[in-house]
Amino acid sequence: MTALETITNEHRLIRRYLDNMEVATDFVHEGEQMTEELFNLFMDFSKSFLDSFHHFKEEYVLFLKLAEKKGGAIDPQIVSLRDQHERGRNFLKEIHRALPGYLNKEEAASAKLCENMGYFVLLQKQHLNRENHVFIPMARDVFSESELQTFAEEFEKQDVKLGGDVFKKSEQQVDRIAELMKEQFGARYRDKLEFLHKTRAHNE
Numbered sequence: 001m002t003a004l005e006t007i008t009n010e011h012r013l014i015r016r017y018l019d020n021m022e023v024a025t026d027f028v029h030e031g032e033q034m035t036e037e038l039f040n041l042f043m044d045f046s047k048s049f050l051d052s053f054h055h056f057k058e059e060y061v062l063f064l065k066l067a068e069k070k071g072g073a074i075d076p077q078i079v080s081l082r083d084q085h086e087r088g089r090n091f092l093k094e095i096h097r098a099l100p101g102y103l104n105k106e107e108a109a110s111a112k113l114c115e116n117m118g119y120f121v122l123l124q125k126q127h128l129n130r131e132n133h134v135f136i137p138m139a140r141d142v143f144s145e146s147e148l149q150t151f152a153e154e155f156e157k158q159d160v161k162l163g164g165d166v167f168k169k170s171e172q173q174v175d176r177i178a179e180l181m182k183e184q185f186g187a188r189y190r191d192k193l194e195f196l197h198k199t200r201a202h203n204e
């Protein structure tokens, strides 16, 4: 897999994760109580996959090299993408903070949780679209095969450093998230997810 295919592939998993979080946000909004296990999975994925694994590739390899290549011309765009990563992390901190209150059925904490989950999903979806439609095509244009090969090697090193198999483990986390919601909500879960997919097909 080339470095850019790796990124695109990871974006697909992130999209699945976000769809599930969007459905979960909807359930919180409807006053449903979901399990701590489910939220732990949401938080773990964001920490181990988004931050340590995926954002590393972008911030420390691709963004950096792309900025160098473009000699400052796209610095504001890179800063803004980085800033979105940071804002995402802040929303996750808020989600983490509101979680005990939500699990304790406190109304204010549930509202806070729902609000921050909504912001997070919205921001991340917009971020993914920018990366997929602007950043990746730009990278495809400017990097040579051998440069991309070097990036792929950097990615591989990071994977090994994190214990290997990060993608597979994270995929299993998203599978488990989907399974838990399916178990709890059945057809309501499937309908909401289907609605998201249809809306997306319509918009894109």
Ligand SMILES: [Fe+2]
Pocket (backbone or CB within 6 Å): 055, 058, 081, 085, 127, 131
């Ligand atoms: Fe990103």
Ligand SMILES: [Fe+2]
Pocket (backbone or CB within 6 Å): 011, 054, 058, 128, 131
């Ligand atoms: Fe990304």
